Amino acid sequence: MKLYGYWRSSASYRVRIALALKELEYEYCPVHLLKSGGEQKSSEYVRLNPAKLVPTLELTDPNTGDRLVLNQSLAIIEYLDARFPSHRLIPEDxxxxxxxxxxxxxxxxxxxxxxxxxxxxxxxxxxxxxxxxxxxxxxxxxxxxxxxxxxxxxxxxxxxxxxxxxxxxxxxxxxxxxxxxxxxxxxxxxxxxxxxxxxxxxxxxxxxxxxxxxxxxxx
Ligand SMILES: N[C@@H](CCC(=O)N[C@@H](CS)C(=O)NCC(=O)O)C(=O)O
The missing domain is CATH 1.20.1050.10 (Glutathione S-transferase Yfyf (Class Pi); Chain A, domain 2)
Known part of the structure; x- marks a missing residue:
C-alpha cells in the first residue's frame, strides 16, 4: 500500500491514524503542498487525484488483483474499515x-x-x-x-x-x-x-x- 500525503495535511493525518490503528504497513509518499507551486498540482499527481488534493491511497484489490487508487480520506477509511475490521472505526450498530x-x-x-x-x-x-x-x-x-x-x-x-x-x-x-x-x-x-x-x-x-x-x- 502507498499513501500519498503531506505531513501537515489533516486529511492525510486522518488516514495515517486509521492505518496505524489497524496496524497496517504502508509506504509513505510525500506530496509537498507548497514546493514548486504545490506538487498536488503536478501532472503526475493529478493522474492519481484529479481534485489536486491529498491523500491518495494506492493498493491492490485482493479479489481482482486490480490496482486501486482511492481518494477522499473518509472513503479511504471506510474502505479500510470494511477490508480490515480488526479495530472497527464505524460501529456496526x-x-x-x-x-x-x-x-x-x-x-x-x-x-x-x-x-x-x-x-x-x-x-x-x-x-x-x-x-x-x-x-x-x-x-x-x-x-x-x-x-x-x-x-x-x-x-x-x-x-x-x-x-x-x-x-x-x-x-x-x-x-x-x-x-x-x-x-x-x-x-x-x-x-x-x-x-x-x-x-x-x-x-x-x-x-x-x-x-x-x-x-x-x-x-
Ligand atoms: N475531502 C478531502 C479533502 C482533502 C484536502 O482538502 N486535502 C488538502 C490537505 S488537508 C489538500 O490537499 N490541499 C491542497 C490545496 O489546497 O491545494 C479528503 O478528505 O480527502
Whole structure:
C-alpha cells in the first residue's frame, strides 16, 4: 500500500491514524503542498487525484488483483474499515454509526474544507486579504465548529468522542485540533474536547500518525 500525503495535511493525518490503528504497513509518499507551486498540482499527481488534493491511497484489490487508487480520506477509511475490521472505526450498530459519522463530518466536511490551503491562498491571493484575515477566518470557523462539537460530546463522550472505543469521530477530531493549535486558537472553552484529545494523543497509533513524526516533517 502507498499513501500519498503531506505531513501537515489533516486529511492525510486522518488516514495515517486509521492505518496505524489497524496496524497496517504502508509506504509513505510525500506530496509537498507548497514546493514548486504545490506538487498536488503536478501532472503526475493529478493522474492519481484529479481534485489536486491529498491523500491518495494506492493498493491492490485482493479479489481482482486490480490496482486501486482511492481518494477522499473518509472513503479511504471506510474502505479500510470494511477490508480490515480488526479495530472497527464505524460501529456496526446503525444508530451508533450515525452518531460517529455526525461527529466525523462536523470536522471533515463542515470545518476542514473552509480552512484548507487553497481557500486560505484564495483569501490572501485573489481576494487580496492580509495575513491577519486568514487567522481571523480560521479562528471564527474553528470556534463555531468546536462549540457545536463540545455540546455534542456532553451526550456522546466517554474516554473518547463516542463512548470508550476509538472511532472515526476521534480520527477526524485530532487533525483539526492540531490545526487549531497551529493557528493559536484558544481552546479553553472546550474542556470535554480537550480531555478527549489528551486521552487520544497518548495512544501509540495517534503518536505514530502525528505530523512531526512523518518523514517529510518540517520540509
Ligand atoms: N475531502 C478531502 C479533502 C482533502 C484536502 O482538502 N486535502 C488538502 C490537505 S488537508 C489538500 O490537499 N490541499 C491542497 C490545496 O489546497 O491545494 C479528503 O478528505 O480527502
Amino acid at each position: 446503525p444508530a451508533r454509526a450515525a452518531v460517529v459519522r455526525t461527529l466525523a463530518l462536523d470536522m471533515a466536511a463542515d470545518l476542514q474544507p473552509i480552512a484548507n490551503l487553497r481557500v486560505l491562498q484564495y483569501l490572501t491571493g485573489e481576494l487580496g486579504q492580509p495575513d491577519e484575515t486568514k487567522v481571523t477566518w480560521i479562528t471564527h470557523w474553528v470556534e463555531q465548529a468546536f462549540t457545536a462539537f463540545e455540546a455534542r460530546l456532553q451526550h456522546t463522550a466517554g474516554s473518547f468522542c463516542v463512548g470508550d472505543t476509538v472511532s472515526l469521530a476521534d480520527v477526524c477530531l485530532i487533525p483539526q485540533v492540531y490545526n487549531a493549535k497551529r493557528f493559536n486558537v484558544d481552546l479553553s472553552a472546550y474542556p470535554r474536547l480537550l480531555t478527549v484529545t489528551e486521552a487520544l494523543e497518548a495512544l501509540p497509533a495517534f503518536i505514530a500518525a502525528k505530523p512531526e513524526n512523518q518523514i517529510d516533517a518540517n520540509s
